[in-house]
Amino acid sequence: MDTLLYSVDQIRAIERAATSALPPGTLMRRAGEAATTYALELLKGRPTDVVLVLAGPGNNGGDALEVAANLAALGCKVKVAWLGGDGAPSPETQAALERAHAGSACFVDDLTDGESHCLVIDGLFGIGPARPLAGRARELVEAVNRKRCPVLSLDVPSGLDADTGAVVGPHGIAVAATYTITFLGNKPGLHTGDGCDHAGRVHVDRLGVDELQVAGVDAEHARARLNLPPLFAACAAPRRRNSHKGSYGDVAVLGGAPGMAGAALLAARGALFAGAGRVFVAAVGDDGAGIALDPTQPEIMIRPAAGFAFGGRTVVAGPGMGDSAGATRMLAQVLDGSGPLLVDADALNLVAASPDLQARLARHDGPAVLTPHPLEAARLLGVTTPVVQADRLESARELAQRLNAVVVLKGAGSVIARPDGEVAVNTSGNPGLATGGSGDVLAGLGGALLAQGWPAWEAALGAVWLHGAAADRLVNCGCGPIGLTAGELPRAIRAELNALAAQSRS
Ligand SMILES: NC(=O)C1=CN([C@@H]2O[C@H](COP(=O)(O)OP(=O)(O)OC[C@H]3O[C@@H](n4cnc5c(N)ncnc54)[C@H](O)[C@@H]3O)[C@@H](O)[C@H]2O)[C@@H](O)CC1
Numbered sequence: 016m017d018t019l020l021y022s023v024d025q026i027r028a029i030e031r032a033a034t035s036a037l038p039p040g041t042l043m044r045r046a047g048e049a050a051t052t053y054a055l056e057l058l059k060g061r062p063t064d065v066v067l068v069l070a071g072p073g074n075n076g077g078d079a080l081e082v083a084a085n086l087a088a089l090g091c092k093v094k095v096a097w098l099g100g101d102g103a104p105s106p107e108t109q110a111a112l113e114r115a116h117a118g119s120a121c122f123v124d125d126l127t128d129g130e131s132h133c134l135v136i137d138g139l140f141g142i143g144p145a146r147p148l149a150g151r152a153r154e155l156v157e158a159v160n161r162k163r164c165p166v167l168s169l170d171v172p173s174g175l176d177a178d179t180g181a182v183v184g185p186h187g188i189a190v191a192a193t194y195t196i197t198f199l200g201n202k203p204g205l206h207t208g209d210g211c212d213h214a215g216r217v218h219v220d221r222l223g224v225d226e227l228q229v230a231g232v233d234a235e236h237a238r239a240r241l242n243l244p245p246l247f248a249a250c251a252a253p254r255r256r257n258s259h260k261g262s263y264g265d266v267a268v269l270g271g272a273p274g275m276a277g278a279a280l281l282a283a284r285g286a287l288f289a290g291a292g293r294v295f296v297a298a299v300g301d302d303g304a305g306i307a308l309d310p311t312q313p314e315i316m317i318r319p320a321a322g323f324a325f326g327g328r329t330v331v332a333g334p335g336m337g338d339s340a341g342a343t344r345m346l347a348q349v350l351d352g353s354g355p356l357l358v359d360a361d362a363l364n365l366v367a368a369s370p371d372l373q374a375r376l377a378r379h380d381g382p383a384v385l386t387p388h389p390l391e392a393a394r395l396l397g398v399t400t401p402v403v404q405a406d407r408l409e410s411a412r413e414l415a416q417r418l419n420a421v422v423v424l425k426g427a428g429s430v431i432a433r434p435d436g437e438v439a440v441n442t443s444g445n446p447g448l449a450t451g452g453s454g455d456v457l458a459g460l461g462g463a464l465l466a467q468g469w470p471a472w473e474a475a476l477g478a479v480w481l482h483g484a485a486a487d488r489l490v491n492c493g494c495g496p497i498g499l500t501a502g503e504l505p506r507a508i509r510a511e512l513n514a515l516a517a518q519s520r521s
């Protein structure tokens with residue numbers, strides 16, 4: 016899998032470089048050939064029924080018409096729904112249209128509901144759409160999304176923004192593909208937000224554009240990639256025989272105000288099962304009369320936050336912390352400290368509400384990771400959740416820069432961003448994680464990696480990937496996605512982390 020993620024501007028730059036070096040029409044022909052080969056692979060070489068091809072007015076439509084012509088020439092039954100535009104098609108698309116017309120592909124005006132197809136090829140729009148799909152384009156997408164057969168999108172599911180993973184809106188619609196074959200380079204929008212539900216399995220074909228042409232763009236711009244173990248596995252070193260609990264750091268969870276003990280305990284368990292040497296809960300607003308023990312995890316030491324010695328420990332601030340004056344005071348204290356810090360949940364909301372805490376956080380003298388979900392990110396940025404979700408990569412970048420910390424913007428395709436603008440989009444996980452407390456476990460896991468000496472960037476990448484991989488492991492064993500509980504995650508995280516450490520040795 017190509018792990019670098021290119022913006023539409025970068026793809027257009029790569030395209031310009033390649034087009035000027037190649038005979039006219041080469042890229043579209045190659046896109047058509049690559050998609051034909053992939054379609055036949057998906058159909059195990061033998062289409063059993065009609066292949067329906069949707070072709071739009073731009074070059075994405077040209078790619079689709081190439082596929083239609085190729086499949087028809089190979090003897091497949093092909094129907095084409097062609098959506099002409101206002102202007103004339105590009106010369107390449109015009110040539111592809113003529114090729115498709117000259118062969119045995121049958122052009123149809125409308126899709127008949129209930130007609131069966133073995134595959135739909137979606138070539139309505141690629142990286143071009145600037146406005147929400149409407150009229151006949153919308154009707155075609157609605158009809159395709161009602162079908163039960165597999166759908167192969169060319170380049171990008173039509174109607175999806177390739178940069179952001181948002182459906183082009185307002186009130187837009189996008190093809191929900193089973194597979195996407197994407198050209199010249201991988202694209203962030205296929206892997207985050209709505210993109211996760213629309214792209215299906217993503218296959219990248221560089222169309223034979225040589226690395227040198229792409230390299231010029233990489234060196235200058237490529238600042239996004241998929242989050243996979245090679246980015247952080249080197250930190251998951253096997254344990255030295257001659258080591259002790261002090262070798263693996265202390266994690267202190269600042270949170271667990273009365274009535275919200277569970278969140279802090281889940282974070283603490285996340286830290287414990289991810290290998291922290293010792294785990295504490297510094298319970299906010301608790302004079303010691305509240306939770307004293309986690310009966311299923313007595314290893315966790317629970318102390319009142321007031322007077323707790325945070326120095327020299329990794330602090331996970333926020334799970335179940337509440338917004339009391341005491342909580343705010345304790346948070347200011349840990350922000351002013353110099354140890355590794357992970358800020359989550361209520362602590363993020365307190366930071367969002369206080370310019371003073373924001374300044375303290377930006378000045379924090381030590382590794383810092385923030386783990387907002389989209390609403391928390393919106394509060395921190397002073398915008399609404401839809402604004403955050405409309406461009407998850409840029410929202411995460413903006414926050415990382417403003418608060419001078421590594422930021423994890425959670426949700427499907429979590430985005431991890433650094434203050435210098437580098438971004439990674441997570442590849443693991445599933446909607447089983449959409450359950451109360453799973454974020455608390457992630458916070459504890461991130462804290463444990465920091466406590467074991469992982470730098471902030473690698474700790475954030477590793478925690479997000481391991482958390483998702485643990486959820487995938489549980490689903491593969493039948494424990495979800497429906498009904499997966501946050502409490503099941505720590506043990507699965509332990510299994511994933513040990514597997515990673517074992518691999519890093521071999
Ligand atoms: N960029 C490249 O290097 C290559 C591009 N190719 C294909 O070309 C695509 C890009 O082509 P285009 O730039 O022509 O863009 P698209 O084919 O994505 O669509 C642009 C066309 O759609 C119209 N349009 C946009 N939004 C619309 C809406 N809501 N309703 C109706 N019409 C709308 C535009 O006016 C324009 O005519 C890529 O995604 C890819 O599939 C391939 O041929 C291979 C090489």
Ligand SMILES: Nc1ncnc2c1ncn2[C@@H]1O[C@H](COP(=O)(O)OP(=O)(O)O)[C@@H](O)[C@H]1O
Nearest residue numbers: 388425426427445446448449451452453454455
């Ligand atoms: N649909 C999803 N796909 C993948 N991961 C998800 C999905 N929904 C939630 N998650 C993950 O689950 C965690 C939820 O965290 P959060 O919203 O803070 O929940 P809580 O506060 O209840 O613990 C995050 O790591 C998030 O990325």
Ligand SMILES: [K+]
Nearest residue numbers: 137140171173
């Ligand atoms: K498409």
